[in-house]
Each structure stands twice: as C-alpha cells, then as structure tokens.
Amino acid sequence: xxxxxxxxxxxxxxxxxxxxxxxDDDVSLTVEEGKIYGLLGPNGAGKSTLISLISGILTxxxxxxxxxGTDIVSQTVEAxxxxxxxxxxIVTELxxxxxxxxxxxxxxxxxxxxxxxxxxxxxxxxxxxEEKRYEKARSLSGGMKRRLxxxxxxxxxxxxxxxxxxTSGVDVALRQKIxxxxxxxxxxxxxxxxxxxxxxxxxxxxxxxxxxxxxxxxKQGRLSDIQKEFSENVVTFELFRxxxxxxxxxxxxxxxxxxxxxxxxxxNMSEVIQHYGDNLRSVKSEAASLEQIFLKLTAN
Amino acid sequence: MNATTFMWxxxxxxxxRFQKLWFxxxxxxxxxxxxxxxxxxxxxxxxxxxxxxxxxxxxxxxLGMMMVNSSFANPTFALIxxxxxxxxxxxxxxxxxxxxxxxxxxxxxxxxGVFTVVVAGIIxxxxxxxxxxxxxxxxxxxxxxxxxxxxxxxVTCGLMMKNFESLTLVTTFILQPMxxxxxxxxPVSLLPAPWNTVSLFNPLHHNINLLRYGMIGYSxxxxxxxxxxxxxxxxxxxxxxxxxxxxxxxx
Ligand SMILES: Nc1ncnc2c1ncn2[C@@H]1O[C@H](COP(=O)(O)OP(=O)(O)O)[C@@H](O)[C@H]1O
Ligand SMILES: [Mg+2]
Numbered sequence: 139x140x141x142x143x144x145x146x147x148x149x150x151x152x153x154x155x156x157x158x159x160x161x162d163d164d165v166s167l168t169v170e171e172g173k174i175y176g177l178l179g180p181n182g183a184g185k186s187t188l189i190s191l192i193s194g195i196l197t198x199x200x201x202x203x204x205x206x207g208t209d210i211v212s213q214t215v216e217a218x219x220x221x222x223x224x225x226x227x228i229v230t231e232l233x234x235x236x237x238x239x240x241x242x243x244x245x246x247x248x249x250x251x252x253x254x255x256x257x258x259x260x261x262x263x264x265x266x267x268e269e270k271r272y273e274k275a276r277s278l279s280g281g282m283k284r285r286l287x288x289x290x291x292x293x294x295x296x297x298x299x300x301x302x303x304x305t306s307g308v309d310v311a312l313r314q315k316i317x318x319x320x321x322x323x324x325x326x327x328x329x330x331x332x333x334x335x336x337x338x339x340x341x342x343x344x345x346x347x348x349x350x351x352x353x354x355x356x357k358q359g360r361l362s363d364i365q366k367e368f369s370e371n372v373v374t375f376e377l378f379r380x381x382x383x384x385x386x387x388x389x390x391x392x393x394x395x396x397x398x399x400x401x402x403x404x405x406n407m408s409e410v411i412q413h414y415g416d417n418l419r420s421v422k423s424e425a426a427s428l429e430q431i432f433l434k435l436t437a438n
Numbered sequence: 439m440n441a442t443t444f445m446w447x448x449x450x451x452x453x454x455r456f457q458k459l460w461f462x463x464x465x466x467x468x469x470x471x472x473x474x475x476x477x478x479x480x481x482x483x484x485x486x487x488x489x490x491x492x493x494x495x496x497x498x499x500x501l502g503m504m505m506v507n508s509s510f511a512n513p514t515f516a517l518i519x520x521x522x523x524x525x526x527x528x529x530x531x532x533x534x535x536x537x538x539x540x541x542x543x544x545x546x547x548x549x550x551g552v553f554t555v556v557v558a559g560i561i562x563x564x565x566x567x568x569x570x571x572x573x574x575x576x577x578x579x580x581x582x583x584x585x586x587x588x589x590x591x592x593v594t595c596g597l598m599m600k601n602f603e604s605l606t607l608v609t610t611f612i613l614q615p616m617x618x619x620x621x622x623x624x625p626v627s628l629l630p631a632p633w634n635t636v637s638l639f640n641p642l643h644h645n646i647n648l649l650r651y652g653m654i655g656y657s658x659x660x661x662x663x664x665x666x667x668x669x670x671x672x673x674x675x676x677x678x679x680x681x682x683x684x685x686x687x688x689x
Contacts, residue, residue, distance in 0.1 A: 193531055194531075194688070195527075195530045195531065195687075195688060195689070196688070196689050197688060197689065214533075214535070215533045215534070215535055216533070218531065218532065218533035219533040223531050225527055225531070227524055227527075229523060229524035229525045229527060229528075230523070230525070231523075231525050232519075232523060233455055233458055233459075234454075234455075238451075238454065242447050242448070242450065242451035242454070243528065244447075245442060245443050245444070245446070245447025245448075245450065245451075246443075246444060246447045246448055246451075246528075246529075246532040246533075246534060247443075247444075247532065247533060248440075248443045248444055248533070249443070250440060250442070250443065251440075251442040251443075290528070
C-alpha cells in the first residue's frame with residue numbers, strides 16, 4: 139500500500155502581474171507505507187509547494203495526489219484526517235497556552251474530548267515540553283516553538299507525518315531530538331515524509347529520496363542505489379602537488395580530483411596510482427555523498 | 439460526528455478566544471450604551487413614541503446595535519489577525535470543510551453577541567424603569583438570526599481583507615452608517631418621504647426592528663416581514679461565505 143501517490147503534478151501560479159510561474163513541473167513520486175522518505179532540494183526548488191499540494195492547501199493545475207488511496211482533491215477532508223503536517227514557517231497563537239493550543243488542535247483533528255488531556259501529556263513528554271504546558275505559547279523559545287509545531291501535528295496520531303524542513307535553523311541537540319522522534323514514530327508504524335536542504339540529514343534518516351531542482355524531479359530512488367550508481371562512476375583522489383599533468387578527463391572538485399571510470403574500477407584505480415605515484419595523498423572510490431551527487435546532477 | 443470535535447472544536451476555540459478577553463468584550467459596548475442612553479434617552483427623553491417611551495425605544499435599538507457590532511467584530515478580528523500572524527494555516531490544514539469553518543466562526547460570533555447583550559443587558563436594564571421582554575421567542579430568534587447573519591458577514595470580510603486598515607474603512611464607511619440609519623434612535627416610519635422607504639432597503643433596519651419588537655413589542659415595520667427578509671439575506675450570505683471560504687482557504 140502506498141501512503142502517498144503523487145502522479146504528474148503540475149502547479150502553475152497566477153501571481154499579481156498575471157505571470158505564470160511553474161513551481162512543480164510534472165513531479166511524480168510514491169511513498170510506501172512504513173517508510174521514511176526524503177524530499178530534497180535547494181531553496182526555491184518547490185519542496186514546500188509540493189507539500190502544500192499534498193496537504194490540500196493548494197489545488198494542482200493538473201495531476202493527482204492520493205493519501206492511502208484517498209484523493210486529496212475530491213475527498214479532501216478524509217485525506218486530511220490521515221495526515222499530520224508540520225509547515226516550514228513557525229506560527230504561534232498569541233492568546234493561548236501550549237495546553238490550549240494542543241487541546242483545540244487535537245479536537246479539530248477528531249481526538250475525543252476525554253482522550254485529549256492524556257494525549258497532550260504524552261506528546262509533550264515526547265517533545266520535552268512538559269514544563270511549558272500551561273505557559274503562553276508566544277513566550278516559548280524558537281526551538282520550543284518548533285517542537286510545538288510538531289506536537290500540534292501528531293496530536294491525532296496521524297498515519298502519515300509530513301515535516302517541511304523541521305530542522306532548519308535549530309541547534310544540533312534539537313535536531314537530534316527531532317530525528318529521534320521521527321525514528322521512533324516510524325518504528326511505531328507512522329509513514330514519514332520530510333523535506334530538507336541538509337543533505338546529510340537524508341543520509342541519516344531515510345532509505346528513499348527524491349531530489350528536486352527548479353520544480354523538476356532530477357533523481358529518485360533508494361539512497362544506497364543512487365550512491366552506488368555515482369560512486370562506481372569515479373575514482374576520487376587528493377594530491378600533494380596539484381599542478382601536474384593529469385590523466386585525460388580528470389576534473390577538480392574542491393581539493394579533490396575525480397577520474398571517471400571508463401573500463402573497470404580496479405583498472406582505473408591502478409591507472410591513477412601509476413600516473414600520480416607518490417604525489418598521491420589519498421585515493422578512494424567510496425560511496426559519493428549526496429552533496430557530490432547533487433552538485434553533479436544540478437551542473438548539467 | 440462528535441459534538442466536541444472537528445468544527446465544534448474550532449467553535450470552542452473561537453469562543454475561548456473572546457472569553458479570555460471577556461472584560462474588553464463587554465466593557466466597551468456597555469460604556470457606549472450608557473453614554474447613548476444618557477444623551478438620547480435622558481436628554482431627549484421627553485419626545486414621545488406611540489405605545490412606548492423614547493428611552494425604551496432607544497434602549498432596545500442599542501441592544502440590537504450591540505448584537506450586530508459584536509458578532510461582526512469577532513470573526514473579522516480573529517481571521518485578520520490569524521492571517522497576519524500566520525496561524526490561518528491551522529484551519530487550512532485541518533480536516534474541516536471550508537463551509538464548516540465559516541459556520542464555526544459564525545456561531546462563535548453569535549455566541550459572543552449573545553454573551554455581550556446578556557451581560558450588558560443585565561447591567562444596564564435598570565436605566566429603563568418598567569422594561570420587560572415582551573416576546574421572548576421572537577427576541578431569541580432575532581438574536582440567533584442577527585448573530586449568525588453578521589457572524590457570516592464578518593467571516594466573509596475577515597477572509598477577504600488582508601489588514602485592519604481595510605476593516606476600519608468598511609466599518610466606518612459602510613457598517614456604522616447603516617447602523618445609524620437603521621432606526622436605532624428614531625422610528626423609521628416617522629421619517630419624511632422618501633427616507634422612510636429608503637430605510638426599508640437598509641437590511642440592518644430589519645434586524646433592529648425584529649429585535650425591538652421581541653424586546654418591547656414596538657415595531658415600525660411588520661416584524662414577520664423583517665424576519666423573512668433577514669432569513670433570505672442570511673441564506674444568500676451563507677452561499678457567498680461558502681464561496682469565499684472555499685477560495686481563500688485554498689488556492
Ligand atoms: N503562491 C505563489 N505564487 C507564485 N509563485 C510561488 C508561490 N509559491 C511558491 N512559488 C514559487 O515556487 C518556487 C518554489 O518555492 P518553494 O516551494 O517555497 O521552494 P522550497 O520549499 O523548495 O524552498 C519558488 O520559486 C517560488 O517563487
Ligand atoms: Mg520550503
């Protein structure tokens with residue numbers, strides 16, 4: 139069963155000057171139930187737009203989106219009940235306490251009145267916010283407000299949790315805490331979709347990713363496959379003295395050099411060792427980082 | 439559907455919002471009611487109106503005006519603020535159909551109107567000796583209709599307007615003139631032609647008329663006709679509010 143099926147989504151914006159901006163051009167992706175899925179891309183790629191389309195705030199210009207088989211456009215309310223969404227922007231009710239916010243939010247997602255009190259306690263314990271339960275939300279620190287955003291989204295124990303850049307602008311400790319919660323909820327059966335522009339975050343959390351750039355899917359699939367595909371393509375090495383004659387097709391990537399594999403990994407590796415000899419500081423063909431893959435994909 | 443979840447939780451939240459400011463909610467209308475009563479009821483109190491006293495006439499009108507003002511103010515204020523703060527996203531994401539969102543806010547507006555009128559009424563009714571509610575059911579129906587009607591109008595305006603400046607413009611140049619020309623301070627039937635006829639086209643006149651009839655038994659136009667007119671207007675407003683809600687809670 140797919141928690142999410144996004145089929146050929148196009149969203150065209152009509153802004154004030156009647157200009158048409160294509161934010162997501164023909165994006166398609168599927169998330170299997172029980173997975174942690176990463177949606178990656180630089181700022182402005184269209185991640186939040188896609189999240190808004192999935193969460194039913196934006197209507198797609200064409201294409202379909204379904205959540206556990208329920209169409210978000212024709213059965214909006216039913217589809218929304220299954221999702222918990224943590225938007226990118228932190229927003230805070232001015233008048234209410236943490237307890238009140240969660241109480242009403244739970245209610246709006248169908249948590250029965252008699253269960254809400256206990257559920258608020260549970261959620262606040264999970265997010266380390268117990269002491270703030272009866273404080274005004276606006277008096278919380280930035281990191282706490284971010285956690286409150288997560289708390290609001292999980293009050294009704296959604297089957298599918300979507301987090302839009304949950305860790306942008308938060309400190310390392312909080313980031314760990316959010317990852318921990320995401321992993322735990324996933325173990326308990328919640329499907330997770332999160333967006334990030336921190337590539338290492340995806341490497342830590344998920345098996346499958348979609349990379350988007352300028353509103354287009356540029357790469358999709360299992361993270362390990364993608365890494366394998368890219369790592370087998372290149373021998374990476376560092377030199378003590380970089381200004382020497384190079385093998386053909388060698389390119390410089392920061393302080394490293396990349397030699398594309400033309401015949402066979404071992405063959406190319408020994409070519410590098412023979413050519414550079416004791417000028418080599420290091421040589422490897424290990425899995426490429428997402429960062430490198432991303433640079434490569436967006437270059438052409 | 440449970441009576442405490444989904445749209446009812448939203449309703450409860452919006453009621454809680456004004457309850458937190460209950461003093462501000464009632465203090466302002468009470469203050470202005472007392473001032474109006476002093477000026478119009480006492481200073482001009484010698485004027486007579488067939489079948490009632492002038493101060494009772496004005497008093498009933500003022501309560502009607504209070505009902506209109508507080509039920510209009512509640513959703514406009516809450517919605518414009520939530521747009522500026524960004525918390526509008528909470529109702530956009532929630533599994534509640536836009537028309538139910540509208541109704542939840544409108545019912546909260548009605549609740550605030552009744553709360554204000556009841557509290558302010560209890561405090562100020564002693565200014566008018568011998569006054570008693572003549573037709574309680576009509577009065578209740580008038581409150582319910584007026585509260586939801588102006589609640590829905592408030593929801594519509596709150597969703598359409600981006601900031602408090604445009605709200606002030608609408609209140610100052612449309613709502614207030616309509617209230618003052620709705621026969622709060624004088625019987626419309628006493629106006630010279632064509633203003634007596636023109637006033638009948640002021641929708642607010644019918645709210646004031648119906649509520650006043652329920653309260654003191656005086657009307658300057660058929661209360662039943664006023665009731666039907668308000669009902670029809672409310673149905674129209676409901677349809678319009680739904681359209682605006684569907685459009686503005688989703689893009
Ligand atoms: N309401 C809108 N009207 C016009 N353009 C928009 C709107 N929302 C987003 N966009 C455009 O879509 C692109 C993607 O934005 P966004 O989804 O926020 O990116 P990301 O979340 O990946 O940083 C941006 O270039 C932005 O200009
Ligand atoms: Mg974004």
